Structure formats: C-alpha cells, structure tokens
Amino acid sequence: MAYVQRKIPFVGTPDTNPETKPFFDAAAQGKLLLPQCKATGKYIWYPRGISPFTLGPVEWKEVSGKGKIYTYSVMERANPPYCIAYVELAEGPKMMTNIIDIDFKDVKIGMDVTLKFIQCEGDGPAMPFFAPA
Amino acid sequence: MSLRGAGYIVGAWEHPTRKATDKSVTLLHAECAKGALDDAGLTKDDVDGYYCAGDAPGLGPMSMIDYMGLKVRHMDSTDVGGSSYQVAVGHALEAIQAGRVNVALITLAGRPRSEGQATGTAPRAGSPAQPEMQFEYPYGPATANMYAMCAMRHMYEYGTTSEQLAWIKVAASHHAQYNPHAMLRDVVTVEDVVKSPMVASPLHRLDCCVISDGGGALIVTKPEIAKSLKRPLVKVIGVGEAPKNQMGGEVDLVYSAARWSGPPAWEMAGIKPSDIKYASIYDSFTITVLMQLEDLGFCEKGQGGKFVSDGNLISGVGKLPFNTDGGGLCSNHPANRGGITKIIEAVRQLRGEAHPAVQVPNCDLAIAHGTGGSLGTRHVGSTVILERE
Numbered sequence: 001m002a003y004v005q006r007k008i009p010f011v012g013t014p015d016t017n018p019e020t021k022p023f024f025d026a027a028a029q030g031k032l033l034l035p036q037c038k039a040t041g042k043y044i045w046y047p048r049g050i051s052p053f054t055l056g057p058v059e060w061k062e063v064s065g066k067g068k069i070y071t072y073s074v075m076e077r078a079n080p081p082y083c084i085a086y087v088e089l090a091e092g093p094k095m096m097t098n099i100i101d102i103d104f105k106d107v108k109i110g111m112d113v114t115l116k117f118i119q120c121e122g123d124g125p126a127m128p129f130f131a132p133a
Numbered sequence: 134m135s136l137r138g139a140g141y142i143v144g145a146w147e148h149p150t151r152k153a154t155d156k157s158v159t160l161l162h163a164e165c166a167k168g169a170l171d172d173a174g175l176t177k178d179d180v181d182g183y184y185c186a187g188d189a190p191g192l193g194p195m196s197m198i199d200y201m202g203l204k205v206r207h208m209d210s211t212d213v214g215g216s217s218y219q220v221a222v223g224h225a226l227e228a229i230q231a232g233r234v235n236v237a238l239i240t241l242a243g244r245p246r247s248e249g250q251a252t253g254t255a256p257r258a259g260s261p262a263q264p265e266m267q268f269e270y271p272y273g274p275a276t277a278n279m280y281a282m283c284a285m286r287h288m289y290e291y292g293t294t295s296e297q298l299a300w301i302k303v304a305a306s307h308h309a310q311y312n313p314h315a316m317l318r319d320v321v322t323v324e325d326v327v328k329s330p331m332v333a334s335p336l337h338r339l340d341c342c343v344i345s346d347g348g349g350a351l352i353v354t355k356p357e358i359a360k361s362l363k364r365p366l367v368k369v370i371g372v373g374e375a376p377k378n379q380m381g382g383e384v385d386l387v388y389s390a391a392r393w394s395g396p397p398a399w400e401m402a403g404i405k406p407s408d409i410k411y412a413s414i415y416d417s418f419t420i421t422v423l424m425q426l427e428d429l430g431f432c433e434k435g436q437g438g439k440f441v442s443d444g445n446l447i448s449g450v451g452k453l454p455f456n457t458d459g460g461g462l463c464s465n466h467p468a469n470r471g472g473i474t475k476i477i478e479a480v481r482q483l484r485g486e487a488h489p490a491v492q493v494p495n496c497d498l499a500i501a502h503g504t505g506g507s508l509g510t511r512h513v514g515s516t517v518i519l520e521r522e
Contacts, residue, residue, distance in 0.1 A: 008271045012261025020267070037381075045382035046268035052381040071289070071386055073281035074334045075273060077254045084278045086384055093382025096510075098272050109289045120271055127271045 001104040004080035010124035019049030022060045027126040030117055034093070036061045045093040065115030066090045067130065074104045083107055087130050101131040136223070137401050139230040140237070141359035142367045142519065144173030144352030145480040147458075147473075149314045151465055153346040154247045158190055158468075159200050161242035161348045166201060169350035174362050175236060180352075182207040182234035184225060186217035188243045188468035197240065207233045213376070214505025215415060217241075218351070218472035219515030223372035225353040235355055242348025243468020252344050252469050253277040254332060265379075269510065276417070277341060278333035279509030283386040284420035285335055290387050290435065295335055297438030298419040299326035302339050302462050304446035305416065309459025311488040316343045317463040326419075340419040342460075347467030349477050365484040371402030371518030378511040387435075389421075389504055390514030391428035398516040399430070404498060406430045409518075411482040411493045412453055413475035413501040416460040422446075425502055426453075429516070448491040457482065457491035472503035476517060483521040497521045 014024030026033035035044045035058035037051035043063065044051065051058050072085035083099040085107075099107055100116065112133035117126040146168030153161060162185070170176060183205045189197045193210035197203075207228045211220050218239055225237035245252055253276040259266050287293045303323055309315040321339060329338040359366055375393035399405060406429060414422045414429075423437035431453060432440040445451035458464050458478040461471040479499040481487045499519045506512035 006273075009256075009258070010271055011258045011266055016261040016267065017264065043382065045379065045384075046265050048264060070384065071282045071286035073278040073285055073336075074331075075254070075275065075278045076331045076334060077277070078273065082273055084272050084274060084282065086282065086386070094379075094384040095382065096269050096272050096274065109285065 001074065001081055003100060003102055003104065005100070006080050006082055007121040008118055008127060010120035014125050020047045023047045024125045026062065027117060027128065031062050032065050032115055032128050033060045033062050035059070043089070043091045043093045045095040063089055063091045066133065067113055069099065069107065069109050069111045069113060070094050071109060072099060072107055074107070087113055098129050100129045134230065135401055136226045136230060136372060137370050138356065138368050139226045140353045140355060140369050142351055142369065142476070142480050143354050143359050143362050143364050144169035144175065145477045146172050147349040147477045148242065148347045148467070150347050151314065151316050151345045152246050153244050158188070158242055158244055159197065161244065162189060162197055162240045163201050165240050165242055165348040165350035166238055169238070169352050173352040173364060175352060177201065177203060179236045180238045181205050182225060182228055182237035184209045184221035184237060184239040186210060186241065187212035188241055188470055213513035215417065215470035215472045216503030216505035216513050216515040217470065218476060219501065219503040219517045220374050220513065222351065222353060222369060222476065222517050223374055223515070226369055226372060229353070229355045235358060237353040239351040239353065239473070240348065241468055241470055241473040243470065244346035245469050246344050246346045250344065253341055265510070274510065276507065277336060279507040280418040280420055281333035281336045282509045283424065286386045287420065287424065288335060291438065293423065293438040295327045296323050297442050298340055298423060299323040300441045300443070301416070301419040301422045301446060302326050304444060305456055305460045305462040307447045308457045308491050309463030311490045312459045312464050315459040315464040316345055336418055336420065342417050342462050342466045342471065344469070345465040345467055347465045349467065349473040351473065351476060366522035367480050367483045368520045368522050369517060370520045371398035372516065373398035374513060374515040376511070376513045386509060389424045389428050389508060390512055391425045391502060391504070391516065394514040394516045395429045398518050402518040404518070409453070409498050409500050410496045411457070411479060411499040412455045413479045413499070414455050415471055415475060415502060415504045416456055416462045417471065417504070421504055421508060425504060429500070429502060448493060454491070454493050457487050470505070472505065475501040475503055479519055483519055
C-alpha cells in the first residue's frame with residue numbers, strides 16, 4: 001500500500017499553551033526539541049512545562065531525531081490510508097507520530113527511522129514525522 | 134474499613150433499543166432509570182444518590198437530576214469513558230458505607246448510531262488546552278488505531294495471532310444468537326473474522342464492537358434495604374479503579390490498567406480468578422478482552438491468545454463464559470460506552486436470569502471489568518466483583 005501524503009490537521013496555535021512554544025519554534029527550524037526532567041535526566045513525551053516524574057523543572061534540549069518503531073497501525077479505512085506509530089527515540093521516550101515515505105506493507109516493529117518535518121495544513125506549525133533511516 | 138458487602142445491586146435494566154431515532158438522550162437515561170427502579174421494586178422518591186458520566190447531557194449530573202425530578206444528597210459524575218459505571222458502583226459503595234446514601238441510581242444512555250458518528254475510525258479534535266491534543270491530533274489517533282497499536286505490539290512480544298483474537302468475536306457471536314435485541318445475531322467463524330475488511334491493522338472489521346444507541350441503569354443500595362426487597366441478592370464484594378497512560382513517554386502498550394484495578398478488587402473480595410463462574414469483560418475490540426483477561430490474572434501475561442482459543446469463552450463449552458449477552462462485539466455499545474451493560478449481564482447471570490442457552494449453572498461469583506478511554510494513550514480500568522448471596 002503506497003504512501004500518499006495526507007493533509008495534517010492541527011488545533012489551536014503554537015502559543016495556545018505558552019510553555020510549549022519552544023517545541024514549535026524549534027520545529028520551524030527543523031529541530032526536535034523536548035523537555036528533559038532536570039532531576040532525573042529523562043526526556044519527556046508529550047512536551048510540557050513541568051516534569052511528570054517529579055513535578056520539578058524541565059530544560060528544553062534538542063534530540064537526535066533517530067529512533068525505532070515501537071508499534072504501528074495502518075488505518076486502511078482512511079482515505080488516504082496513514083500509518084500511526086509510537087517511535088522510541090534514541091534518547092528514551094516513545095512518541096506518537098506517523099511513519100511516512102514507505103510502502104506500508106514494509107513497515108516493521110524495530111525498524112530504524114529518522115526525523116522529517118511536515119507543515120500542518122492552513123499555515124499550521126511544522127510537526128515531526130519519521131521515515132525509514 | 135473494607136467496602137466488601139457495603140452495597141447490593143438490586144436493580145439492573147438495559148434499554149432494548151439499538152436505534153433510537155425518536156428519542157432524546159435524556160429520555161433514554163430516564164427510561165433506563167425507571168426500568169432499573171421497577172426491577173428493584175423501588176420508586177424515584179427512594180433515590181438519594183445519583184451517578185452519571187459524560188454521556189449525560191448538561192453540566193455534570195445537574196441537568197439529569199432536574200429532568201428526572203430527583204431529590205438527592207450525594208452525586209458524582211466522574212467521567213472516565215466506558216468504565217465510568219464500574220467506577221460509579223465503587224463510589225456509591227463508599228457513600229453508602231459513609232451513611233451519605235441509601236439508594237444510588239447510576240444511568241448511561243446515548244445514540245451515536247442515530248447521530249451517525251464514525252466513532253471508531255474518525256479522529257476527534259478536542260480543545261487545544263487538553264495538554265496532549267496538539268501533539269497527538271496531527272497524527273490521526275482514532276479509536277480503532279489506538280487499540281490496534283496495542284494488538285500489534287502484543288503480537289510482536291507474545292506471538293499472539295489474528296486467529297486467536299478472532300476466537301473472542303466467535304464466542305460473543307455464539308452468545309448473541311440467543312439475544313433478540315443484539316445487533317449482530319449471526320454466529321461467525323474465525324475465518325469470517327480474519328477475512329473481514331481490515332480497519333486499522335491488525336484489527337479487522339469483526340474485531341471491532343458495534344455502534345449502537347441505547348443505555349442502562351443500576352440501583353445500588355445498603356444491605357438492610359436490599360434484604361427487604363423481593364429480588365435475588367447480588368452483593369458487591371470487590372471494587373478497584375486505576376488509570377494508565379503514556380507515563381511521560383515510558384509507553385508500554387502490552388498491558389492495561391486492569392493490572393492495577395484488579396488486585397485491590399480481588400483482595401477485597403477474598404477470591405481468586407479461578408473462583409469466577411462468569412466474566413463480563415469490556416469488549417470495545419477483541420484485543421481489549423485479551424489484554425484484560427491477562428491483566429486480571431485469568432491467565433499468565435502473554436498467554437491470552439491461547440486462553441481465548443478453541444471456544445474457551447463460550448458458555449457451556451469453555452472454562453470462562455464471557456459476555457453472554459453478546460457484549461459490545463455483537464449486542465450493543467450504547468453511547469460508545471460498554472461498562473454498564475457488562476454489570477447488567479453479570480447481575481442477570483447471578484440471578485439466574487440470563488438466556489437459558491447461555492446461563493451458567495450455579496453462578497455465584499462474577500466479575501464485570503471495564504476499560505474507558507483509549508488503551509493506546511490514556512485509559513481507566515475499573516473492576517467490580519459480585520457474589521450471589
């Protein structure tokens with residue numbers, strides 16, 4: 001099942017939740033920035049302004065954009081179909097994303113993937129997607 | 134103080150409708166309330182506690198209390214999706230034990246079928262203030278593909294197969310043939326399931342529950358009142374509730390919140406899974422059932438596929454009769470929330486009022502477990518264990 005790029009929806013704006021704006025500002029520059037818990041050093045998904053591990057402060061850090069597919073599902077009922085996934089980043093956290101630029105029959109758990117940004121429809125922000133490495 | 138036996142379910146009623154084009158959601162709620170009160174032999178003036186969830190129109194419980202003309206002194210509208218009604222039973226027990234409630238009414242109703250919702254396959258945009266929304270909605274999370282990602286990972290880690298998942302639907306269909314109200318009454322085979330169209334890989338159309346209108350209601354009351362009524366005594370002996378989520382990115386999709394809601398319920402009840410004669414297990418999808426059975430301790434983790442195979446969930450055939458009304462997979466899933474019908478069928482089994490073809494002989498211990506929300510992101514598991522006294 002060939003990959004066809006779909007329109008990516010978005011709700012709100014990058015400053016709806018002011019503390020996550022660094023994520024969107026970095027994405028506009030093609031960088032994936034995640035909050036890191038200052039106390040534990042753990043990277044956090046989804047982005048937020050406080051650590052769910054300690055309720056302590058976070059620091060925004062750029063990550064490598066390299067990861068492996070943890071799990072996925074191809075929504076065959078959608079038009080065009082798309083492949084939702086959790087990707088386990090090299091830095092640890094698993095993030096929700098889509099797998100792109102691949103025939104969906106070739107998607108496998110454990111596959112190495114790499115970061116690619118796509119802009120959301122209606123002049124929305126760029127968001128991180130993953131393609132085969 | 135343990136909640137064991139603090140309350141009894143004395144009224145349980147399921148709306149027979151599966152398509153209610155001529156009725157509002159509020160009317161369905163009220164009809165369910167009346168049905169459960171009649172079943173118990175009580176009236177609305179006996180009700181002093183009311184419990185509902187997000188399917189009830191209006192702010193929390195307020196509109197429904199007004200609409201039904203209730204006078205209550207305790208209320209709760211904790212909304213955790215389809216397992217809210219198991220949670221409500223537990224919260225009602227706490228209130229009864231604390232002397233805050235004598236007769237608790239719990240209602241659920243909805244009409245997603247009449248309203249034409251593409252419930253399982255269409256991503257739904259929520260408020261961007263919901264903290265995960267901007268980081269998930271762009272990726273198209275619907276209901277089906279969230280549960281499908283759990284199934285995909287379960288298959289990868291444990292070798293679970295589509296054929297094993299299909300046995301869950303097969304068992305439900307064997308039961309649904311005897312339920313005149315069930316939406317899908319045809320008995321299906323493993324082959325039928327795995328050859329049905331793929332919705333969200335690896336889940337096929339027949340791995341998914343139905344979309345239906347309808348509703349149900351329960352009456353929970355204190356022992357003194359329960360024993361004064363003319364109904365079989367169904368005692369609540371165990372309750373548990375627990376959330377599970379993405380844990381800051383430490384996502385693990387091969388188990389459900391039942392791993393945490395089950396143990397306190399088993400401990401309170403003082404029984405173990407092998408004591409259970411009948412199980413109502415939330416069946417939004419086949420994978421939901423398989424994971425909950427493992428996490429509740431009916432089999433070892435990863436062995437769910439083997440456990441559900443070869444008709445083991447079929448009443449009169451297997452070791453653990455489940456969802457003998459046909460469940461969400463075949464009968465109904467009112468308001469896209471199957472928690473209350475799970476409790477209602479467990480009550481029928483304990484009373485000996487299930488269809489004779491699926492009634493479990495000497496059914497004295499039953500479980501009704503719910504999973505509300507999304508197994509792939511955030512959900513709440515809630516467990517209720519019941520005993521026929």
